[in-house]
Every structure is written in C-alpha cells, then in structure tokens.
Amino acid sequence: xxxxxxxxxxxxxxxxxxxxxxxxxxxxxxxxxxxxPFTIILQDxxxxxxxxxxxxxxxxxxxxxTGIAIIQESTGRVTNALEISHRGQxxxxxxxxxxxxxxxxxxxxxxxxxxRFLNRKKPEGWLxxxxxxxxxxxxxxxxxxxxxxxxxxxxxxxxxxxxxxMQNPEISGVEYQRGELFGFEVKEYLLAKWGRNCVYCGAExxxxxxxxxxxxxxxxxxxxxxxxxxxxxxxxxxxxxxIEKFLKKKPDVLKRVLAKAKTPLKDAAAxxxxxxxxxxxxxxxxxxxxxxxxxxxxxxxxxxxxDKTHWTDAACVGKxxxxxxxxxxxxxxxxxxxxxGVRQRCRPDKYGFPKAHAPLAKFFQGFQTGDIVKADIPKGxxxxxxxxxxxxxxxxSFVLQTPNQKIDVHPKYLQTIFRADGYEYKVN
Numbered sequence: 005x006x007x008x009x010x011x012x013x014x015x016x017x018x019x020x021x022x023x024x025x026x027x028x029x030x031x032x033x034x035x036x037x038x039x040x041p042f043t044i045i046l047q048d049x050x051x052x053x054x055x056x057x058x059x060x061x062x063x064x065x066x067x068x069x070t071g072i073a074i075i076q077e078s079t080g081r082v083t084n085a086l087e088i089s090h091r092g093q094x095x096x097x098x099x100x101x102x103x104x105x106x107x108x109x110x111x112x113x114x115x116x117x118x119x120r121f122l123n124r125k126k127p128e129g130w131l132x133x134x135x136x137x138x139x140x141x142x143x144x145x146x147x148x149x150x151x152x153x154x155x156x157x158x159x160x161x162x163x164x165x166x167x168x169x170m171q172n173p174e175i176s177g178v179e180y181q182r183g184e185l186f187g188f189e190v191k192e193y194l195l196a197k198w199g200r201n202c203v204y205c206g207a208e209x210x211x212x213x214x215x216x217x218x219x220x221x222x223x224x225x226x227x228x229x230x231x232x233x234x235x236x237x238x239x240x241x242x243x244x245x246x247i248e249k250f251l252k253k254k255p256d257v258l259k260r261v262l263a264k265a266k267t268p269l270k271d272a273a274a275x276x277x278x279x280x281x282x283x284x285x286x287x288x289x290x291x292x293x294x295x296x297x298x299x300x301x302x303x304x305x306x307x308x309x310x311d312k313t314h315w316t317d318a319a320c321v322g323k324x325x326x327x328x329x330x331x332x333x334x335x336x337x338x339x340x341x342x343x344x345g346v347r348q349r350c351r352p353d354k355y356g357f358p359k360a361h362a363p364l365a366k367f368f369q370g371f372q373t374g375d376i377v378k379a380d381i382p383k384g385x386x387x388x389x390x391x392x393x394x395x396x397x398x399x400x401s402f403v404l405q406t407p408n409q410k411i412d413v414h415p416k417y418l419q420t421i422f423r424a425d426g427y428e429y430k431v432n
Contacts, residue, residue: 005082005431008043008152009034012266013053016153018076035046039376039422040429041084041337043152058156059083061149063142064301064318065282067092067271071121071314071336074153080326083153085315085336087432088141092274093223093345094141099133101349108356115251135278141341143285158291158427159322162279163298165272166432171229184228190214194233203261204251217265219244225393295320305373340428343375368396369415375402379404379413386411393428394418 006019012217014037020028025044028034035163037045057078064071072086080366110117131139168175171184174279185193194214201208203215215234218224221244238399242250287292300431304320308329315336320328366372371394379390391407394413404413407430 005333007084007165008041008084009040010037010043010045011050011054012045013303014045014151014313016056016151017046017049017051017054018056019074019153019284026262040427041086041152050320056252058152059153060157060324061155061161062318062321063146063161063282063286063341064314065074065138065142065163065275065279066090066314066319067138067156067274069314071204071316072142072145072149073319074149074155075317075326075329077156077326079330080328082138082315082319082334084149085206085318086145087314087336087338088145089234089338089340090138090141091341092137094343095137096132096134103355106351118135119430120156123237125371125381131277131281135274136281137341138274139282139285142282145339146289150291155291156201157294157324158286158289159294159296159324160283160286161301161321162283162295163301165269166278167269167272167278169218170269170272170386171266190228190231193228194231197264201233202235204234204240204242204254204257206240207235207238212238213239215239215242217247218268221248222246223270225268225270226267227366230268231259232265294322313420320388324420336432338432339431340430342374342426342428344424344426365398369400371415371420372424373398374426374428375420376424376429377404379417379420380419381413381417391421393403 005022007022007025009017009020009025011017025034025042027048028037028044033048034044034046037043046298049139051110057076060075060077062075062403068090070088070090074084076081079424145156168180171178177265187194189432191214200212202210202212211235211305215232216224216226217230217232220226224230234313247261248258253263276300281293283293300322301317301320303319306326308325308327310329310331313336315334316331319325319331323381346362349362349364350358351352351362353359371377373395375394377392377394379392381387381390390404390406390413392404392413394403395403397403398417400414402415404411404418
C-alpha cells in the first residue's frame with residue numbers, strides 16, 4: 005500500500021512507494037505527519053513544482069463493514085484501501101438500555117402519566133442514530149482522504165435490495181401487497197408452517213409458544229421468518245442462547261430449522277435506508293459523484309478475475325473501473341469505529357440503580373481513552389515493549405489493550421503515538 009504525501013504547505017501530492025517514503029525520512033527531506041493512515045510531509049517541495057495525477061475514491065457501502073479504495077485513474081493502480089467496521093448494533097443496544105433505565109426511573113419516582121405518542125415530530129428524512137452512524141463514518145473518511153490525496157471524483161455503489169424477492173424469487177404483482185401472512189393469523193401461520201409440534205423436541209398435543217429463533221437480546225426481530233413454535237420446557241431451556249449453541253447436540257434438527265427459517269434482512273434494510281442519505285452527503289463535497297449498481301460491481305470483479313473482499317468490491321464500483329486494475333501488494337487498513345466515549349455521568353447497576361459517578365475530566369495526566377501508545381516497561385511481570393490502545397483510569401494505572409492481552413501500566417512508561425479520534429486501526 006502506498007504512503008500519503010503532503011507538500012510543505014500541507015497540500016496533497018501523489019502517494020509514494022513505502023521504500024521511497026523511508027528514503028525521504030532517512031535523508032531528512034520528510035517527516036511523519038500522521039500515523040493512521042500513514043502520511044509524510046515534505047520539507048522542500050510545493051504543489052506548484054510537482055506533478056500530480058487525478059485519483060478517485062470508490063465506496064462499497066455495507067451494513068457492518070464498508071470497503072473504500074483509492075484509484076489512480078491514469079494507471080488503474082489501487083494506491084490505498086480501507087475497510088471500515090461500523091458500530092450500528094452497539095448504538096442500538098445502548099439506546100435501548102438507556103430507554104429501559106429512563107422508564108424504570110420514571111416509574112419509581114413520578115406519578116403515572118398517560119402515554120403520549122404525538123408530542124414529538126421527526127424532521128423529514130430522519131434516520132435512527134444506529135443508521136446515521138454508518139453515514140457519518142463514511143462522510144468523515146471521505147473528507148479525511150480528500151485532504152491527503154488529489155481526489156477529483158467519487159464513486160458509490162448505490163445498491164437497492166428487493167427484500168421480498170430475496171425471500172421469494174417468484175413473487176410478482178399483487179403478491180407484493182398481500183405479503184406472507186395473507187389470510188393467516190400469526191399463530192395459525194406458524195402452526196401450518198412448522199407442523200403443530202415443538203420444533204426442538206418434537207412434542208405433540210402440548211401447548212406451544214411462539215419462539216424467536218434468533219433471540220431478541222442477540223439482535224433478532226419479530227419478523228415472521230424469525231418465529232417458530234416450541235413447548236414451554238424447550239422455550240425456557242433455550243432462553244437467550246443462540247440456536248447453534250442450544251441445538252449443538254442435535255445437528256439434524258438445527259439444519260432443518262435453519263433451512264425453514266429465512267435469512268434475516270436487517271443488513272439489507274440498513275443499506276437500503278442509508279444509500280440516498282450517503283449519496284446526498286457525498287454531493288456536499290462538491291466533487292462529481294458516480295453511482296453504480298451491485299450487479300455492475302460483480303460483473304467488473306468477475307471479468308477482471310479479482311477475489312471478493314470489501315475493498316476489492318469497492319475498487320470495481322461503477323463504469324469508471326479501468327480495464328486493468330493493479331492491486332498487487334495492497335494491504336487494506338482495517339478501521340473499526342469505537343465512538344468518542346459516553347456522556348453518561350451516573351453509572352447504574354443492572355437493575356438501574358446508581359452505583360458510581362464518572363469524573364467530568366476526559367483527560368488524565370495528558371492521556372485519554374482510545375489513545376494509541378507505545379509502552380516501555382523496564383521491570384516487573386509485564387516487562388518489555390508494547391504498542392496498543394489505552395483505557396484511562398483516574399489513578400496512575402491504565403489498561404493497555406494489545407493484540408493478545410490486556411495489561412495494567414503506569415502512565416510514566418507511555419508515549420503517545422496517535423491521539424484518539426474515535427477509531428481503532430490495524431493493518432491487515
């Protein structure tokens with residue numbers, strides 16, 4: 005992967021080979037400007053006396069992971085690639101936890117109030133925070149990359165999933181309006197679908213309960229394809245366990261249940277809901293934005309003989325894809341969204357009662373949670389050199405997360421190499 009280069013006025017030049025970057029750093033002609041993504045700044049070069057080439061940012065949006073590729077249009081070389089992991093499900097879980105704590109507190113401390121549903125109005129085009137976080141992540145990274153390389157255009161895969169056709173390829177006409185439950189009640193539909201017996205133990209002539217295949221606590225929904233029937237004993241025994249764990253000793257039953265259940269459409273719905281908002285925000289960069297279909301991306305990738313990954317899919321987005329893509333030795337930067345901390349001052353226990361109050365200070369001894377640091381511990385159980393992400397405590401004992409372990413370290417042994425910016429980095 006190439007190294008981003010800036011001139012002495014912080015204007016973007018063409019990315020260079022890592023060997024060239026090492027030579028410039030060794031000779032003192034350049035200095036390290038940023039660690040992630042790795043960027044150098046030249047001390048003796050300006051944009052006026054340099055030759056640059058147009059680059060294109062290509063984006064393959066995903067529900068959990070999005071691929072980004074930067075292509076030099078004149079040569080077809082993929083100079084840089086990123087894979088960004090989103091935290092939409094974490095945000096959804098945090099909002100639901102906060103809602104349950106708020107409702108519990110109101111029930112304990114205030115008189116009964118009649119529920120109101122029309123006292124708040126959402127603005128036009130509103131999307132929930134779990135979906136907007138995906139859009140914000142991509143907007144943030146596009147604006148960052150524009151400052152590091154000479155970008156002249158953007159390509160986005162503007163894919164749309166037909167969720168009903170994904171479940172039933174033969175659907176047509178009025179069947180779109182009728183839906184799967186036409187002429188049924190939910191319980192009657194499940195009885196007809198699953199054979200009027202417990203799907204886990206096969207018990208017959210016993211009261212059956214509606215059961216979630218993927219538990220709601222694990223991200224499951226109330227969609228009809230996620231529901232089945234189980235006797236009370238099996239329902240209680242399964243609880244919130246994943247079905248793979250519950251039926252570990254019954255592989256035949258597991259295979260039958262999963263074959264009858266349909267693939268969850270949460271990821272497809274997330275991409276459908278955010279595609280136009282992302283397109284609108286990319287337009288705000290005032291760069292020309294090309295839109296391509298998912299079928300065209302697959303066609304480009306297959307005809308060029310490229311293996312499927314998130315970043316290679318991104319490189320194949322749109323009609324602007326060169327006939328020959330140079331992707332040799334490209335290693336994507338793995339970016340994981342971690343957030344910018346929490347504003348919650350009162351920390352409750354699992355029952356919603358206050359147990360601790362977080363200090364107002366975000367920094368302690370010059371560090372904050374999320375900083376990437378280098379630790380040089382001279383003695384003790386963890387003697388040695390480490391690099392990782394820290395979580396601060398408001399005492400001189402921080403938690404250092406390395407790829408293999410967590411260790412406690414005193415801040416006097418730490419040196420910051422990258423300030424927290426809401427993301428975690430790793431080179432694949």
